[in-house]
Amino acid sequence: MFSLAIFTIKSFSTVARSSQLLAHAILGLGLVLSVNAYATSNEALLQQARLAYAERNDSALSKVVAQLKAEQYVLAPYADYWLMLLRLEQASEAEVEDYLVKNIDLPFADRVRGEWLKILAKQENWQQFYQVYAQFKRDDIAVQCYALLGRAQSGDRDALAKSKSLWFTTTDLPSSCTPMFNLLQKTGALNDDDIWARFRIALHAGQLSLAKNIALRLSSLDSANLRLIDRANQTPHLILVKQNSSAASQTLPSLKTRYGVELSLYAIDRMARTHLEDAISSYKQLQQSLNADDRAYGWSRIAYHAARAHHPQALRFYALAANSNMDKDQLAWQARAALRVQDWHRLLTAIALMQAPQAEEGTWRYWKARALKETALKNQAQQLEANALFSQLSKERHYYGWLAAEELESVMGNPQQQYTTTEPEVSSIAKLPAIKRALELQRLGLRWEAKAEWVWATSDFNDRQLLAAAEYAARQNWYDIAISTADNTQQTHDFNLRYPTPYRDLIRTSAKDTQLDEAWIYGITRQESRFMHYAKSGVGASGLMQLMPATAKWAAKRMGMSGYRSDMIDDLSTNIEIGTYYMRYTLDLMSGQAVMATAAYNAGPSRAKRWMAQQPMEAAIYIETIPFAETRGYVQKVMANAHFYAPRLGTKMQSLKSRLGEIPGSAKTEALGSAKAETMTADNE
Secondary structure (H helix, E strand, C coil), X not given: CHHHHHHHHHHHHHHCCCHHHHHHHHHHHHHHHHHHHHHHHHHHHXXXXXHHHHCCCHHHHHHHHHHHHHCCCCCHHHHHXXXXXXXXXXXXXXXXXXXXXXXXCCCXXXXXXXXXXXXXXXXXXXXXXXXXXXXXXXXXXXXXXXXXXXXXXXXXXXXXXXXXXXXXXXXXXXXXXXXXXXXXXXXXXXXXXXXHHHHHHHHHCCCHHHHHHXXXXXXXXXXXXXXXXXXXXXXXXXXXXXXXXXHHHHHCCCCCCHHHHHHHHXXXXXXXXXXXXXXXXXXXXXXXXXXXXXXXXXXXXXXXHHHHCCCXXXXXXXXXXXXXXXXXXXXXXXXXXXXXXXXHHHHHHHHHCCCHHXXXXXXXXXXXXXXXXXXXXXXXXHHHHHHHHHHHHCCCCCXXXXXXXXXXXXXXXXXXXXXXXXXHHHHHHHCCHHHHHHXXXXXXXXXXXXXXXXXXXXXXXXXXXXXXXXXXXXXXXXXXXXXXXXXXXXXXXXXXXXXXCCCHHHHHHHHHXXXXXXXXXXXXXXXXXXXXXXXXXXXXXXXXXXXXXXXXXXXXXXXXXXXXXXXXXXXXXXXXXXXXXXXXXXXXXXXXXXXXXXXXXXXXXHHHHHCCCCCCEEHHHHHHCCCCHHHHHHHHHHHHHHHXXXXXXXXXXXXXXXXXXXXXXHHHHHHCCCCCCCCCCCCCC
């Protein structure tokens, strides 16, 4: 800010040579420095408050809170919140209640209420607990467990039933749930079969520590044997040696025991993830020693991994798993295995096995409608059912909804703004204290807190208020928040806010230089970073186009970019230049197939090729059967984004289905990028 003020002085002196203007500039400089000093002072105080809180220094934090309040700093409530957390265990009920009433409009007030509830539960002050709990809005499993425990202790049978429903999860629940489960086990409501059931699902979800803790509830199990779980995880083939061998009998539990069966089934599951054929071969021998239910369960795990690997026998393995109690993922991949080979009848059967919440997902309503349409022939009732599903879906604004609209020959044109927010509406949003706090938090780089504040502030907004808030965020170049806020409207929309076009000159130039579809570039950039150039992913990707350091270095060298340094990845222009170059590379490697290139951009070129079938297939089927949920959703969203951007950018309009196109058969794999098959150091695998 200081350098900007100096530049202003030089500009005035050069253009006007006027002492009056120079005087005004100096006065302006003084004001800027004054404001800057104020901001710096308050920021320093806030930092002191954070440090005092981290060190649990009540006295120091109290002094800083008083200073921030005296300055009327917009983030003073945060320092006060930290102070309340430090004092919570010693605070009286009246003090806590007074704090909650005064801060009712702040996002962290309910967090304080949640922490207070945990203290009350530990004190077994159930009367006060339930009075406070009635006002609690957050979804906190620790508080929920305490609430159920208190009721269960009073003999509430309904609370016991609800408590048991929490048991069957692969999530490692907080320690506050342990007393509740102890009570369930003591009363007999939680029996050994329930414990074995959760042990199994925890194992197969890879939650080994949780599985061991669950097993400790079984008096019949020697805890020393739990180390075998790690062996099954690391070297499953050693668990699957013949059970009657002398070496095995000394180290492995017998298949006549429940633990021996569970351990062996887990070893099969682990092997099937990476060595599917070996797992199939081993299981054909092992299954002879299992009862019908366990045998079916083992085949259900093999079938799941086979479907994700696009194994030709996946549906046969699912048939062997008939009557097994399969989870949502297994059922979904049974449907995808049928879709992969376009067995529409078996697809309908697979969807029919799903529970209502899963079957009602947009994914399965769309593919059910497609299956009904494909098998309808002259069955008018079936065609009408398909059209009814398409019609309902076409009103929903997502990937499957747009595909459904096209099935009804209702191809979406350029989505027009349904509402343009007014200046008074934007101004009223800007004046809200919560919005001011959110922007200040964002300015300070406290991005998690900034988003939490924003979400809280807009949680009860109607559509017009959401659009006004999105517009205000966009004006602050807070694009990810602008997009997510605009995406939340239900009836009234502004697609310019949902699909903004920042950095247009840079992206348009790169599109021309690389001869790429500008709509596709925007589609990827929107999905990668929501146009926030400082974005960092959990795996280390950086910048607007979320480049991995190795990818950026490799591409920069291949482009002949001289003087490239690792810190240049965060430069806006460089990031776009390298990102679009890599897009061009993947597109060429995939012979111009944008869906495959998009998958390659996210998961690596070799994987994108590996997911092809021997015969050509509809791209929507290729996408649906991508094994990685993250990549599958990514490709769907990128291609839908590009479909929306095309008319906005004046590029060729086409249906989404046409944009997706067809995936060539793997017999032509060698023709894909055959100019030179390069070893990619940036394949992210």
